[in-house]
Amino acid sequence: DAKTTQPNSMESNEEEPVHLPCNHSTISGTDYIHWYRQLPSQGPEYVIHGLTSNVNNRMASLAIAEDRKSSTLILHRATLRDAAVYYCILPPSGTSYGKLTFGQGTILTVHP
Amino acid sequence: SAVISQKPSRDICQRGTSLTIQCQVDSQVTMMFWYRQQPGQSLTLIATANQGSEATYESGFVIDKFPISRPNLTFSTLTVSNMSPEDSSIYLCSVRWGQLNTGELFFGEGSRLTVL
Numbered sequence: 001d002a003k004t005t006q007p008n009s010m011e012s013n014e015e016e017p018v019h020l021p022c023n024h025s026t027i028s029g030t031d032y033i034h035w036y037r038q039l040p041s042q043g044p045e046y047v048i049h050g051l052t053s054n055v056n057n058r059m060a061s062l063a064i065a066e067d068r069k070s071s072t073l074i075l076h077r078a079t080l081r082d083a084a085v086y087y088c089i090l091p092p093s094g095t096s097y098g099k100l101t102f103g104q105g106t107i108l109t110v111h112p
Numbered sequence: 113s114a115v116i117s118q119k120p121s122r123d124i125c126q127r128g129t130s131l132t133i134q135c136q137v138d139s140q141v142t143m144m145f146w147y148r149q150q151p152g153q154s155l156t157l158i159a160t161a162n163q164g165s166e167a168t169y170e171s172g173f174v175i176d177k178f179p180i181s182r183p184n185l186t187f188s189t190l191t192v193s194n195m196s197p198e199d200s201s202i203y204l205c206s207v208r209w210g211q212l213n214t215g216e217l218f219f220g221e222g223s224r225l226t227v228l
Contacts, residue, residue: 036217043116044206044217099160099170104154
């Protein structure tokens with residue numbers, strides 16, 4: 001799998017935007033960029049994914065650099081419930097998809 | 113989407129015993145996986161549970177220690193055999209839902225095992 005690099009931790013205040021960066025300089029042309037998060041005492045949950053264009057859904061936005069070597073997960077207004085570990089993952093393609101390799105992720109702390 | 117139920121949610125076990133964790137999915141799914149999350153660590157894939165055939169194990173995990181069954185497309189079990197304190201972890205079942213390269217993975221709540 002292509003390797004991703006994320007900061008160990010980030011902090012935010014409630015109701016402020018949060019930009020979580022991810023570097024993936026060895027990404028290939030067919031690698032999708034996926035983000036998952038793990039809330040305390042829960043299994044991971046899917047957040048968003050993208051290939052080349054920026055993507056939006058009800059949870060977050062994903063901004064992908066033009067060269068695709070980095071991406072940023074954007075939480076537009078952080079809430080206390082967004083405190084979690086955020087994982088940026090490039091899943092293997094084809095029949096190996098689903099065999100996600102989780103790095104250490106970014107621990108997001110949200111202050112009231 | 114897929115809803116995943118795991119049993120037990122937590123257990124305390126004695127060294128040398130074995131425990132079987134069950135994973136039930138509310139829909140038929142092709143790909144099902146078992147992960148382990150040791151205390152304070154990220155998730156590590158143990159194996160892919162294959163329906164009707166032997167599971168595919170990742171490096172560092174063997175069938176004798178983590179036998180897996182997958183009798184149908186909605187159910188799987190993971191057994192942690194001959195447990196030691198180092199096996200104290202959260203074990204998570206997950207399934208892939210959607211298209212091959214873009215589908216989501218859904219995870220169960222996990223089974224937290226403590227080995228004394």
